[in-house]
Amino acid sequence: MYHQMFDGADAAQNIAEDGQEPRTHSSGALCCGTFGELLQGQLPAGSFPGDSHFLVTMPIALFARAHFTPIPGTRSVTVYPSHKLKSKQLAENLVSALGASGGILLLQSELPEGKGLASSSADLVAAARSIARCFKRRIRTSLIEKLMAEIEPSDGVMYPGVVAYQQRGCRLLSFLGQMPPLAIVGIDEGGTVETVDYDQRRGEISASQRAEYHELLDRARTAIPHGDTVTIGKIGTASALLHQERAPKEHLNSMLKASEATDALGVIIAHSGTMSGILLDRMTADFPWKLRSVLAHVSGFNDSPKIFLTM
Template structure:
């Protein structure tokens, strides 16, 4: 699809784009409907930033660091859809660990789309980003400034669930790395009962998030982590659940397709610092590497929930 012909790149400009990462997901599974694979995001204050320096005389686009090949592919696709020469240099920098289930690749791509669009002076609404990312890889919903339910395999928004008060996440990494594309190539055999349970869990989040019910959010996240054990087993989950109980946490969230687990704490709680310190010490004894994250809030974001589509199920 070509951009409108009256949209001309600004010559020699520089565009910058950013995108946040996530601490795994609050919920991930499959709903009892066709194409029902979905996740619910847990945005955190870790960022990817892309800078695109437009050079019409360059003839091609390059990327640094060189292994960011998906971002390079995306930048070249946007350039091909834009009239006029669109060579230049793309730089991607991030503080989001790769291969851990923290949406690092999705954040890189969303930041890249925004940076290139800013430099070339072309529109880049969420629907266009979804279309551009779909051929590249399954994608997290980090292009939306909210907690969202997102069909990551189809790269399509399902619903905006709203925003939550800030939480502190005391996280551990079991080590290694998981390739998102490879993980999503593996068929996921969810039973009918599991599909209905995921639908109920999504319904609970859809209700809890606008109410800012962090206790219910923690319960749903914990249940999703337990259900995911058959797909991506985490040896530290049971010990993390015990730590969560010991410190009075809300629940445990995991990178369903990654290697991370974290205890959720209410940042508004006057005892949050004490609880986080206790959780960090226990996690250090468990895994030896601990990182503390803060979730993002998006004041004023209205919820736009969508109910599960059960019309394709047998009566």
């Protein structure tokens, strides 16, 4: 598994000691996406410093890749595809913070845009990683989070494993461990969701529901490191049902029925996206049968279900 090399540098180390730009080379990097969120909501006031909105990631084996080639003497960054303006903004801000040159940033992603799979966050993290590797720097994760927070809410995919994360402020709450090997049979309800627009429209959550989210987060803190797939499935289902009151998924009831009919673990959704999925434990003896059964049920109301693997 690939992890970033942001941590471990003092801010002063971000600039070459002799004041000259460091030796550079063209360099590539990648970042995984996340299938929506296992859990997303709002905690009771005062639970943690800063904003009370949070999420828990569900890392999947789909990736954004970035390749940065420096061009000495320039401070601008040219990005391909050209519509990746958020990546351009982060790249230019990062090379400026490093006192380094701009260049050309090539992006390629397996993550569809606007679906809730962290495509934008993965682009940004992959871009930052490629620039850091190009200039052979170890950069504080906090610097990357600061630059990302200036652009949009983030999904916490800069960290390895599963994390609880404050997406608005781009701050880590805690590491929760490694997700056990799961498969997700996912469907797309169509359309796209822009992260910034969604976040601005989202209202506050009632005190009683905040208490429910706090309890679910506590359960996740225990279930994930212990590989308790049954509880993980229940957490995902509970979060999807709580969110249904605010942003309904058209096929959530059908997905719930398919999950129950096949004895799957439960459901998971992209809270700020268009995806929903059914969770399966890949390590059980009956996984092949359950996978075929879930696909058969889902194909009854969606003609293109896809399989995603956790990591």
